[in-house]
Amino acid sequence: MKEEQSSETVVLSEDILQRWEARGVSRRDFIKFCTGVTATLALPISFIPKVAEAIEDNRVPVIWMEFQGCTGDSEALLRANQPTVAEIILDRLSIEYHETIMAAAGHLAEESKHQAMETYRGKYIAVVEGSIPAGDGGVYCTVAGESALNIVRKVCGNAAATIAVGNCATFGGIPAAAPNPTGAISVQKAVPGATVLNLPGCPLNTDNLTATIVHFLTFGKLPATDRLGRPLFAYGKRIHDNCERRSHFDAGQYAEAFGDEGHRKGFCLYKLGCKGPETFHNCPTIRYNEGTSWPVMAGHGCIGCAEPGFWDTMSPFYRRLPQVPGFGVEVTADQLGVGLAVGTAVAFGAHGVVSAFRKGHAFKSDKLVQKDKEE
Amino acid sequence: MIRILYVWQLPVRLTHWINAICVVVLSVTGIYIGHPFISAGATADFLMGWTRFIHYSFAYLFTFSVLARVIWFVIGNEWASWRMFFPWKSRKGRKNALDFFRYYTFTGSRIPYEVGHNALASMAYAAIFTLFIVQIVSGFALYGQYAPGGFWDSILGPVVTLVGNQTLRLTHHLVMWLLAGFVINHIYSAWLMDMKEMNGTMSSIFGGYKYIDQEEL
Ligand code: HEM
Ligand code: HEM
Ligand code: SF4
Numbered sequence: 001m002k003e004e005q006s007s008e009t010v011v012l013s014e015d016i017l018q019r020w021e022a023r024g025v026s027r028r029d030f031i032k033f034c035t036g037v038t039a040t041l042a043l044p045i046s047f048i049p050k051v052a053e054a055i056e057d058n059r060v061p062v063i064w065m066e067f068q069g070c071t072g073d074s075e076a077l078l079r080a081n082q083p084t085v086a087e088i089i090l091d092r093l094s095i096e097y098h099e100t101i102m103a104a105a106g107h108l109a110e111e112s113k114h115q116a117m118e119t120y121r122g123k124y125i126a127v128v129e130g131s132i133p134a135g136d137g138g139v140y141c142t143v144a145g146e147s148a149l150n151i152v153r154k155v156c157g158n159a160a161a162t163i164a165v166g167n168c169a170t171f172g173g174i175p176a177a178a179p180n181p182t183g184a185i186s187v188q189k190a191v192p193g194a195t196v197l198n199l200p201g202c203p204l205n206t207d208n209l210t211a212t213i214v215h216f217l218t219f220g221k222l223p224a225t226d227r228l229g230r231p232l233f234a235y236g237k238r239i240h241d242n243c244e245r246r247s248h249f250d251a252g253q254y255a256e257a258f259g260d261e262g263h264r265k266g267f268c269l270y271k272l273g274c275k276g277p278e279t280f281h282n283c284p285t286i287r288y289n290e291g292t293s294w295p296v297m298a299g300h301g302c303i304g305c306a307e308p309g310f311w312d313t314m315s316p317f318y319r320r321l322p323q324v325p326g327f328g329v330e331v332t333a334d335q336l337g338v339g340l341a342v343g344t345a346v347a348f349g350a351h352g353v354v355s356a357f358r359k360g361h362a363f364k365s366d367k368l369v370q371k372d373k374e375e
Numbered sequence: 376m377i378r379i380l381y382v383w384q385l386p387v388r389l390t391h392w393i394n395a396i397c398v399v400v401l402s403v404t405g406i407y408i409g410h411p412f413i414s415a416g417a418t419a420d421f422l423m424g425w426t427r428f429i430h431y432s433f434a435y436l437f438t439f440s441v442l443a444r445v446i447w448f449v450i451g452n453e454w455a456s457w458r459m460f461f462p463w464k465s466r467k468g469r470k471n472a473l474d475f476f477r478y479y480t481f482t483g484s485r486i487p488y489e490v491g492h493n494a495l496a497s498m499a500y501a502a503i504f505t506l507f508i509v510q511i512v513s514g515f516a517l518y519g520q521y522a523p524g525g526f527w528d529s530i531l532g533p534v535v536t537l538v539g540n541q542t543l544r545l546t547h548h549l550v551m552w553l554l555a556g557f558v559i560n561h562i563y564s565a566w567l568m569d570m571k572e573m574n575g576t577m578s579s580i581f582g583g584y585k586y587i588d589q590e591e592l
Contacts, residue, residue, distance in 0.1 A: 226523060227532060227533070227536045228536065232523075236523055236524075237523070238520055238521060238523075241521060247418060248418060249423055250421055250423050250424040251415045251417070251418045251419065251420045251421060251422060251423065251424070252411055252413065252414055252415030252420055252421075252422030252423045252424075252426075253414060253415050253418060253420075254411055254414060262414075270411070271410075271411065275541075277520075278517075278520065278540040278541060278544070280520075280523070304541075307540070308539065309539050309541065309542075313539050313541035313542060314541060320409065320410075320544075321409070321541075321544060321545050321548060322541045322542070322544075322545050324545065324549070333545060333548050333549055333552075334409075334410070334548075334552075336549075336552070337548075337549065337551070337552025337555065338552075340552050340553070340555070340556050341552060341555045341556055341559065344555075344556045344559045344560055345559050348559060348560055348563040349563075351479075351563070351567075352563060352566075352567065354481070355567055355570075355571070356570075358481075
């Protein structure tokens with residue numbers, strides 16, 4: 001006999017659903033969104049109504065700052081090709097200051113930032129995009145005459161929480177790559193005392209930002225993090241361990257060149273330099289652009305954009321190992337190693353040939369042997 | 376008079392050969408992991424899977440063997456003791472090291488006579504045991520990445536955070552080549568000293584006995 005499956009009944013309040021319909025979001029989309037975010041956060045189904053209520057009740061003021069970055073994270077946020085629920089949630093955040101999208105400019109913009117900082121002191125969320133140049137007193141990036149370093153210390157210092165988005169803000173990213181001419185540092189290093197949540201990626205995945213904010217709205221605090229301050233729900237598993245090409249990795253089937261037979265068959269991209277085995281991110285499970293695809297699915301190895309030292313240690317992107325410091329780009333660790341081994345073998349081989357013919361007896365006991373031979 | 380002396384106790388010989396086998400197996404499987412030079416025909420194969428399984432199994436064996444030898448540094452006989460790693464601390468040790476160096480570079484003809492490891496070899500072994508530890512730490516730190524929050528990650532995760540996983544991988548890879556260089560040198564030297572010292576060096580690492588003339592010490 002078939003056993004009855006126990007299923008939790010989850011009820012969303014009719015009021016809430018109707019209000020979202022009035023805002024132009026169908027109930028189906030809204031329920032999908034709440035379910036998706038709850039799943040992304042790895043919460044049980046019973047949390048769906050809580051999530052629905054939390055995003056209904058609260059409006060969190062946000063101050064979004066951008067320093068040495070390419071606006072890629074803002075773009076990722078804004079580039080949805082249709083108004084999605086996520087976008088509406090983010091619109092409902094009361095974004096008090098965001099240079100790229102705000103209407104105000106110049107003094108007015110500055111004014112609204114200062115006002116927001118005063119009015120919502122200790123209550124707003126500071127979002128930082130881009131790294132902070134700390135070299136030469138911070139002269140390399142100034143906004144309204146103030147250095148990025150000063151701004152970020154002031155704004156993040158008074159925030160309820162700071163979210164660093166993208167690799168530049170979280171680990172220094174490309175601006176901090178050697179030789180780091182501007183002395184670029186991460187938000188965590190610039191404001192050591194602040195509560196900073198890191199959402200690295202190049203760019204970050206907006207779904208993870210949405211989920212983080214929903215977590216903050218639902219529980220009043222930031223999600224649990226790993227050693228690098230990244231939320232575990234998004235960065236708690238290695239890409240390699242969730243990758244759809246993993247069975248080919250274990251089997252031993254690799255694409256050797258872009259466009260070769262293995263590549264066309266969807267084999268593992270390890271030998272094309274995939275950094276999935278050392279990168280922690282939920283790309284394989286949530287993907288990008290409304291779950292359409294992600295780099296490895298599209299046929300390109302992971303470049304490790306969510307890791308510290310991205311660019312210096314994850315490059316060369318098409319080789320597995322970084323360069324050996326002090327040697328040119330053309331020399332790989334293995335060429336060096338084979339050279340060392342062959343060099344040693346040749347040197348000792350020569351030494352051996354000479355030694356074999358070498359006379360001279362070291363010990364008295366040797367003379368005994370010599371005598372034995374003579375007798 | 377020449378006496379037969381029991382120099383290398385069983386744990387020294389046993390760990391020596393376990394380590395030697397492990398280094399060879401770990402190097403071969405490691406090279407495959409770093410650069411899979413054989414491709415599988417079918418997706419149902421498990422070539423990389425088995426290679427990694429062997430690498431990690433021998434990694435555990437190797438770790439326990441090195442650990443056992445480290446304990447024996449403390450409780451073993453005088454030739455197995457950790458004290459041998461610091462020949463430069465005594466006058467005799469410094470002199471022996473210099474004489475050995477001169478013998479190797481053909482600038483001297485006297486081989487210093489010692490029961491245990493010679494002074495130069497001891498220093499090489501100090502370096503080798505350090506490299507062993509580096510391999511074990513970097514290896515298990517990288518291994519722990521499959522399970523954040525798990526046993527190895529809790530112990531060695533901070534190493535990954537501090538050094539960076541790519542730097543750690545490069546280190547793990549380069550140390551293998553350093554070990555390869557050592558093994559070539561080591562086997563050559565074992566042969567050379569067996570031939571020149573004529574005191575049974577080579578067989579001593581199997582049986583433990585050396586032929587020692589007490590008067591020459
Ligand atoms: C003498 C000892 C060892 C040698 C010579 C050795 C050699 C190697 C080599 C050459 C690689 C390939 C590295 C690369 O290019 O990516 C490798 C990978 C690896 N080894 Fe070892 N290994 C040794 C000991 C260990 C130990 C004790 C462990 C502990 C579990 C370990 C764990 C690993 C892991 C996890 C990898 C994969 C690294 C990655 O790509 O993320 N190894 N090993
Ligand atoms: C055919 C292979 C090998 C032979 C014939 C051999 C021979 C020997 C001999 C004769 C000694 C004693 C040396 C002395 O009197 O000072 C020794 C010690 C040692 N060998 Fe080897 N060896 C071999 C392979 C290896 C390998 C692959 C390794 C590891 C990389 C290794 C590591 C060591 C170490 C660490 C010692 C010091 C032993 C201790 O104090 O515990 N050997 N070996
Ligand atoms: S494509 Fe990259 S992440 Fe996927 S299995 Fe291969 S090495 Fe791992």
